[in-house]
Amino acid sequence: MKRLIINEPGLFLRAKSDMIVIEKKGEKILETSPLNISQVFILTRGAVLSSALLKLLAKYRVDLILYSSFGHPIAKLTSSKGSGSVKLRKMQYKIQNEKVGAYLTKRFAWAKVVNQKVILREAGKNRKDRILSEKLLELSRLTSSIADMIANLEGDDIEMIREKVVRLEAEAAEVYWQGFKLILPEDVQFPGRRKRFDSPTDPVNIMLNFCYGLLASEVWLAVESSGLDPYAGFLHIDSPRRPALVMDILEEFRQPVVDRTVLRLISSFKDPQSILEGRLLKREARFQIVKAFSERLSENLTFAGRSLPLSSHIFLQPKRLAEFIIGRSSNYLPFTLR
Amino acid sequence: MQTMQTLVVYDISDDRVRFMISRVCKRFGLARIQRSTFLGYLTSMQRKELTAALRRIIGDSDGNIQVFVLCRADLALREVIGKPFEEYAKEDLLV
Numbered sequence: 463m464k465r466l467i468i469n470e471p472g473l474f475l476r477a478k479s480d481m482i483v484i485e486k487k488g489e490k491i492l493e494t495s496p497l498n499i500s501q502v503f504i505l506t507r508g509a510v511l512s513s514a515l516l517k518l519l520a521k522y523r524v525d526l527i528l529y530s531s532f533g534h535p536i537a538k539l540t541s542s543k544g545s546g547s548v549k550l551r552k553m554q555y556k557i558q559n560e561k562v563g564a565y566l567t568k569r570f571a572w573a574k575v576v577n578q579k580v581i582l583r584e585a586g587k588n589r590k591d592r593i594l595s596e597k598l599l600e601l602s603r604l605t606s607s608i609a610d611m612i613a614n615l616e617g618d619d620i621e622m623i624r625e626k627v628v629r630l631e632a633e634a635a636e637v638y639w640q641g642f643k644l645i646l647p648e649d650v651q652f653p654g655r656r657k658r659f660d661s662p663t664d665p666v667n668i669m670l671n672f673c674y675g676l677l678a679s680e681v682w683l684a685v686e687s688s689g690l691d692p693y694a695g696f697l698h699i700d701s702p703r704r705p706a707l708v709m710d711i712l713e714e715f716r717q718p719v720v721d722r723t724v725l726r727l728i729s730s731f732k733d734p735q736s737i738l739e740g741r742l743l744k745r746e747a748r749f750q751i752v753k754a755f756s757e758r759l760s761e762n763l764t765f766a767g768r769s770l771p772l773s774s775h776i777f778l779q780p781k782r783l784a785e786f787i788i789g790r791s792s793n794y795l796p797f798t799l800r
Numbered sequence: 801m802q803t804m805q806t807l808v809v810y811d812i813s814d815d816r817v818r819f820m821i822s823r824v825c826k827r828f829g830l831a832r833i834q835r836s837t838f839l840g841y842l843t844s845m846q847r848k849e850l851t852a853a854l855r856r857i858i859g860d861s862d863g864n865i866q867v868f869v870l871c872r873a874d875l876a877l878r879e880v881i882g883k884p885f886e887e888y889a890k891e892d893l894l895v
Contacts, residue, residue: 464892464893465892465893466892466893466895467892467893467894467895468895469894469895470895473895479823479827480827481826481827484895491895492893492895493826494829494893495826495827495828495829495830496829497828497829497846498829498840499893749894752892752894753892753894756892
């Protein structure tokens with residue numbers, strides 16, 4: 463579904479006879495029906511929203527998401543009419559500490575590592591430079607063996623499994639980011655992976671963090687519409703601040719959605735450093751990134767026998783998880799690239 | 801929810817009524833593909849609401865409105881000649 467993205471300061475968003483109207487200095491620049499959009503992203507400061515608009519969005523179940531300047535979702539406005547799926551949620555909490563929970567923990571981490579492997583392998587196959595190509599293929603084999611180790615972990619104690627999985631996942635990540643650095647164009651600075659809390663200063667990490675934020679809200683909406691509790695996770699530990707289940711499902715999509723987009727974009731920039739303004743992205747760059755991101759989401763991919771846009775796969779994954787949790791399907795197939 | 805392409809065509813002489821019809825079509829997220837023709841995806845429920853609203857607007861005044869439901873195959877056979885009017889936007893709206 464389409465998004466409405468607000469990236470310019472000083473815009474006034476209001477509702478008029480059940481339509482969303484956007485004005486700039488008193489002049490109407492856009493008018494659209496809430497039926498045409500599924501989300502409103504506010505990426506900028508200084509946008510003005512009327513309460514009638516908020517009501518309109520809630521009425522049509524259009525989610526409004528406010529992002530920090532680093533691209534992280536800070537606030538979300540949703541309709542108060544939730545989906546009351548008590549039975550599903552009870553099952554979700556119950557299996558958190560059961561063997562099935564340990565199985566899911568392994569599945570999420572496995573998918574992530576497999577996707578990392580695929581990125582490395584593809585990059586390795588496409589390199590003309592034989593030494594670089596060999597190196598990347600070698601790293602991909604290494605991640606592949608870690609993926610197997612995760613899948614083959616045995617035991618019923620979920621805490622112990624989680625600990626082991628996290629350790630293996632970190633090992634794979636180390637290999638992966640090493641390879642990622644090799645895939646980047648030569649003139650691009652990449653000091654290694656830095657998360658949002660490490661306050662990175664290089665364009666690649668800043669872009670990655672920004673896009674992971676966008677992806678998080680995408681997954682979040684999908685989880686919410688499936689009726690699962692976004693805060694009760696398997697691989698990630700429950701926390702009142704962090705939606706653990708969202709982070710779990712996010713792992714399946716990091717490489718296919720974000721890393722691909724960033725790799726593609728960074729090689730199209732002449733001077734990647736110029737997209738930054740201190741530790742923040744410039745407005746025009748933000749524009750380009752969001753565009754590339756949603757273009758990627760609308761690309762068709764075949765998974766589980768269905769060729770659908772990537773955004774639909776994201777939407778379906780929590781539903782598949784719910785089917786598994788409630789016992790309607792016997793296994794859970796996490797999203798992986800081929 | 802399954803949505804179907806819905807085509808709304810009308811012929812109304814009263815300016816005020818005609819304007820109200822176009823406004824309702826826009827409110828339902830339809831795109832104007834010709835002066836008095838709108839096209840867009842609607843669920844069957846939305847279509848019922850739309851026809852009810854249109855019926856209310858046209859009341860006793862002259863003219864008629866026709867609402868067609870098109871399947872994807874039928875729409876694919878469509879040919880556009882000349883400059884296209886405002887098409888249904890598939891991309892995100894960036895401002």
